[in-house]
Amino acid sequence: MQVDGGIRTGRDVAIGALLGADEFGFSTAPLIAAGCIMMRKCHLNTCPVGVATQDPELRKRFTGQPEHVINYFFFVAEELRAIMAEMGFRTLDEMVGRVDRLDMTRMHRHWKARGINLDRLLHAPEIPADAALRQTERQDHGLGGAMDLKLIADAKVAIEAKTPVQLSYEIRNVNRTLGAMLSGEIAKAHGHEGLPPDTIRVNLTGVAGQSFGAWTAHGVTLDLVGDANDYVGKGLSGGRLIVRQPESAPRAANENIIVGNTVLYGAIAGEAYFNGVAGERFAVRNSGAIAVVEGAGDHACEYMTGGVVVVLGKTGRNFAAGMSGGVAYVYDPEGAFESLINPAQVDLVPINAEGDLDKGTGRPQQRGRSVHDFGMGDILRHDAERLRILVERHQLHTGSAVAAELLADWDTALSQFIKVMPRDYKRALETLEAERLEAASVAAE
Amino acid sequence: MGKDTGFLELDRRERDYLDPTQRLNNYREFVVQPSDGALSDQASRCMDCGIPYCHNGCPVNNMIPDWNHLVYEGDWKNALDVLHSTNNFPEFTGRICPAPCEASCTLNIVDQPVTIKSIECAIIDRGWKEGWVHPQVPAVKTGKLVAVIGSGPAGLACAQQLARAGHSVTVFEKSDRIGGLLRYGIPDFKMEKHLINRRAVQMEAEGVEFRTSKEVGVDISFASLKENFDAVVLSGGAEDARPLSIPGAEMSGVRLAMEFLTQQNKRNAGDTEERAAPRGSLLATGKHVVVIGGGDTGSDCVGTSNRQGAASVTQLEIMPKPPEHEDKALTWPDWPVKLRTSSSHEEGVDRDWAVLTKRVVGDGETITGLQCARVEWVDGKMREIVGSEFTLRADLILLAMGFVGPKKKGLLEQAGVELTGRGNVEADEQSYATSEPGVFACGDMRRGQSLVVWAIREGRQCAASVDEALMGATQLPR
Numbered sequence A: 001m002q003v004d005g006g007i008r009t010g011r012d013v014a015i016g017a018l019l020g021a022d023e024f025g026f027s028t029a030p031l032i033a034a035g036c037i038m039m040r041k042c043h044l045n046t047c048p049v050g051v052a053t054q055d056p057e058l059r060k061r062f063t064g065q066p067e068h069v070i071n072y073f074f075f076v077a078e079e080l081r082a083i084m085a086e087m088g089f090r091t092l093d094e095m096v097g098r099v100d101r102l103d104m105t106r107m108h109r110h111w112k113a114r115g116i117n118l119d120r121l122l123h124a125p126e127i128p129a130d131a132a133l134r135q136t137e138r139q140d141h142g143l144g145g146a147m148d149l150k151l152i153a154d155a156k157v158a159i160e161a162k163t164p165v166q167l168s169y170e171i172r173n174v175n176r177t178l179g180a181m182l183s184g185e186i187a188k189a190h191g192h193e194g195l196p197p198d199t200i201r202v203n204l205t206g207v208a209g210q211s212f213g214a215w216t217a218h219g220v221t222l223d224l225v226g227d228a229n230d231y232v233g234k235g236l237s238g239g240r241l242i243v244r245q246p247e248s249a250p251r252a253a254n255e256n257i258i259v260g261n262t263v264l265y266g267a268i269a270g271e272a273y274f275n276g277v278a279g280e281r282f283a284v285r286n287s288g289a290i291a292v293v294e295g296a297g298d299h300a301c302e303y304m305t306g307g308v309v310v311v312l313g314k315t316g317r318n319f320a321a322g323m324s325g326g327v328a329y330v331y332d333p334e335g336a337f338e339s340l341i342n343p344a345q346v347d348l349v350p351i352n353a354e355g356d357l358d359k360g361t362g363r364p365q366q367r368g369r370s371v372h373d374f375g376m377g378d379i380l381r382h383d384a385e386r387l388r389i390l391v392e393r394h395q396l397h398t399g400s401a402v403a404a405e406l407l408a409d410w411d412t413a414l415s416q417f418i419k420v421m422p423r424d425y426k427r428a429l430e431t432l433e434a435e436r437l438e439a440a441s442v443a444a445e
Numbered sequence B: 001m002g003k004d005t006g007f008l009e010l011d012r013r014e015r016d017y018l019d020p021t022q023r024l025n026n027y028r029e030f031v032v033q034p035s036d037g038a039l040s041d042q043a044s045r046c047m048d049c050g051i052p053y054c055h056n057g058c059p060v061n062n063m064i065p066d067w068n069h070l071v072y073e074g075d076w077k078n079a080l081d082v083l084h085s086t087n088n089f090p091e092f093t094g095r096i097c098p099a100p101c102e103a104s105c106t107l108n109i110v111d112q113p114v115t116i117k118s119i120e121c122a123i124i125d126r127g128w129k130e131g132w133v134h135p136q137v138p139a140v141k142t143g144k145l146v147a148v149i150g151s152g153p154a155g156l157a158c159a160q161q162l163a164r165a166g167h168s169v170t171v172f173e174k175s176d177r178i179g180g181l182l183r184y185g186i187p188d189f190k191m192e193k194h195l196i197n198r199r200a201v202q203m204e205a206e207g208v209e210f211r212t213s214k215e216v217g218v219d220i221s222f223a224s225l226k227e228n229f230d231a232v233v234l235s236g237g238a239e240d241a242r243p244l245s246i247p248g249a250e251m252s253g254v255r256l257a258m259e260f261l262t263q264q265n266k267r268n269a270g271d272t273e274e275r276a277a278p279r280g281s282l283l284a285t286g287k288h289v290v291v292i293g294g295g296d297t298g299s300d301c302v303g304t305s306n307r308q309g310a311a312s313v314t315q316l317e318i319m320p321k322p323p324e325h326e327d328k329a330l331t332w333p334d335w336p337v338k339l340r341t342s343s344s345h346e347e348g349v350d351r352d353w354a355v356l357t358k359r360v361v362g363d364g365e366t367i368t369g370l371q372c373a374r375v376e377w378v379d380g381k382m383r384e385i386v387g388s389e390f391t392l393r394a395d396l397i398l399l400a401m402g403f404v405g406p407k408k409k410g411l412l413e414q415a416g417v418e419l420t421g422r423g424n425v426e427a428d429e430q431s432y433a434t435s436e437p438g439v440f441a442c443g444d445m446r447r448g449q450s451l452v453v454w455a456i457r458e459g460r461q462c463a464a465s466v467d468e469a470l471m472g473a474t475q476l477p478r
Helices: A010-018 A028-033 A066-087 A147-154 A156-161 A180-193 A383-398 A401-408 A410-415 A423-444 B036-043 B053-057 B064-073 B076-084 B090-096 B100-104 B116-130 B153-164 B194-205 B222-228 B257-268 B296-308 B411-415 B452-471
Strands: A002-004 A023-025 A165-171 A200-208 A220-228 A237-244 A257-259 A269-274 A287-293 A305-311 A325-331 A346-350 A417-422 B145-149 B168-172 B209-211 B231-234 B254-256 B288-292 B312-316 B350-352 B355-362 B367-378 B381-384 B390-393 B396-399 B403-405 B439-441
Touching: A010 A023, A010 A066, A028 A066, A147 A156, A147 A165, A147 A180, A156 A180, A180 A220, A180 A237, A237 A257, A237 A383, A269 A383, A287 A325, A287 A383, A305 A383, A325 A383, A325 A423, A346 A423, A383 A401, A383 A410, A401 A410, A410 A417, A417 A423, B036 B064, B036 B116, B053 B064, B053 B100, B064 B076, B064 B116, B076 B116, B090 B116, B090 B194, B090 B452, B100 B116, B145 B153, B145 B222, B153 B168, B153 B194, B153 B452, B194 B209, B222 B231, B222 B411, B231 B411, B231 B452, B254 B257, B257 B296, B257 B396, B288 B296, B288 B390, B296 B312, B296 B396, B367 B396, B439 B452
Parallel strands: A002 A023, A165 A200, A200 A220, A220 A237, A220 A257, A237 A269, A269 A287, A287 A305, A305 A325, B145 B168, B145 B231, B168 B209, B231 B439, B254 B396, B288 B312, B288 B396, B312 B350
Antiparallel strands: A325 A417, A346 A417, B355 B367, B367 B381, B367 B390
């Protein structure tokens, strides 16, 4: 059992141990030992002691050393040792769970303390003589039976020699984080670059457990016919995820959930196509992945900082809350979307069907090139082209009926899409472009 | 709040002084007030810290980031309200406070601190100029009578707070004008005295009655005060100067700094020589002056001697010369010991450290020199260096070696309050109550010699305690 939250002193550790903790989490206090002065400017990039900043000038001011933190913990340990001696404990193990040695001091003077009763917290349950009150054995997570071990073995030739393989399995919801260990092996061998596109293609049928395709590496395609639980594509790192419903399913994809909540949480690269509706918090904290989905729940694209999201159906409320980067396109034939966004940081922009003559930093491509470039082109331009390419890719990978319909009457469909553009992101891109043009003109001279 | 990146863009810029040639022929203040824009720039350097160390660096807990922000925004009037909410007399501290807030400024760790003191001074000066400072007359009088003994910064702050709470306050001052050391200790070139007069007018309008030239314990008995007032506050300062006990110190050329400074302050106030120096004029003009004591009072003696036209001025300090720059990792956010060069030092002085005075040289009447020796400090113990003796030419020796505590004779004897081991009046910082019921103490009389800003703090907090004792509860801030 681990305890944390405002743990600073040896006394805190002693109390935590007596209450039953085996491990103790510290954060603020060691940070202060390293030089933090609690400026509460971590979000502004102006930390004057160089702790929480990327500004090279400010980082020079950081004077912390590992020894400072070590020294701090020596003091914590020393205080704990004194308390243990006072209480008659020789080892910390003896202390764990001994709530009978804790007592409560009433804080008479403070009104907030009046309603507090710690009796239940300080209750010492009956413990059988042969049972331990502390951690005595390691938990078995059953990783030895993980489906990824099979994937790794079957894809050995692909990981080692980049020889393409196609694998097929059935999957059940007990199979969690499918693809994560496989991707780990790929990252160990090839780093973030991964493998060439589609080197490992895994065809799956069934219901995937939590975190399907988490951290999937570039070069891996997971194609699931069925549906998946929460956290699909968490931290997606370059791979391609497809979740589609069986052709025989007698239901409209854009009205039925196919993946759970918090899909693509913190994804950094890669692509995902979902032939159905996603749950709440779709693509939260996405910083680089591209995704097409046929509907999404509340809070989609919250805190998103990069990447492209296309929603071909209805969304929930609070769309794009705190979204500071990347773009989203939403198909909104009924004109209902505007009332669903959180407008604090984003603008809604219609799609320019004419296309842009100036190609800027590049036009969108049908295929991605690498883990760093999924062919989205210059984000300030080419919305119509980009959208068409994404809808086409979606249709190609999932056989989506909705996508096929849109493509059949594309001009009409295009006029019913709306673009969600973070204001500061746009300004930053324009500044970068101005700098680039300036540099180019200087170079030309 | 403020400007997030102000501290990265702008350097600290202090107030300018007039050149010594322009200031040495008079006793006027010589600080050049910066423009509003320059002040706003300096205020923008404030980082609005999550933990503003300046709040605690400042003895009156000034809400510094708040008014820095308001000055940055150009909202001077609100800045004044925030400033006045913690400090009764910012025009005093804005001039003569050593600014411990700046030592504790977070920017001072690796950069230069915000110019908190100049911003404070500008806010209140502007307030007076714009007519924003009004008497705060209480809506209801309590009918309680409070006597405040001593009109230094502690007594004034205490009296003003109590008057605003509705009590009828009478301030007793033994000198001919109110202000205590604020008026007669601090030279005009550091703080002009019309600032005190202006506050006195405000306080009288708030209901404070001043009785000058009334020394409690001499002109009025303490017992009569206790009989006639519901509460008595002792704020008489720590006036007992540390004496120089060496052979020859009894000669007339060896004088206390306060006598010297008070005379000049009275002359500056327009007094006749008879009123300013009833026991004979004490002037440095044409003399070789030696100031013993390296602190602020010594520095004031240096500045005053130079203005009077001394032939030479030497200042001696018994402690070793401190480092020019402190080790901030060790000292911040506390007040560091480091070499401090005041504006008076810039005007001309020979300073010497680790010097022990041995004997005043003279014929029993007139002095001619001061025999000294060098000392070294080992493990906190002083040791005279053998054979290091030397003699300084001296026509006038001014003693500025600090104060050992309040005067016991008269007031304190009559009051019968218990004293601490150090000879100060015993009272804690919560109640400020002395051992005698209904008698309170604050300022230097309670804590020993200290800063004006500490006196203001004690006066304010003592007022809250007195109010609570009289009324059962108080709305006054501590």
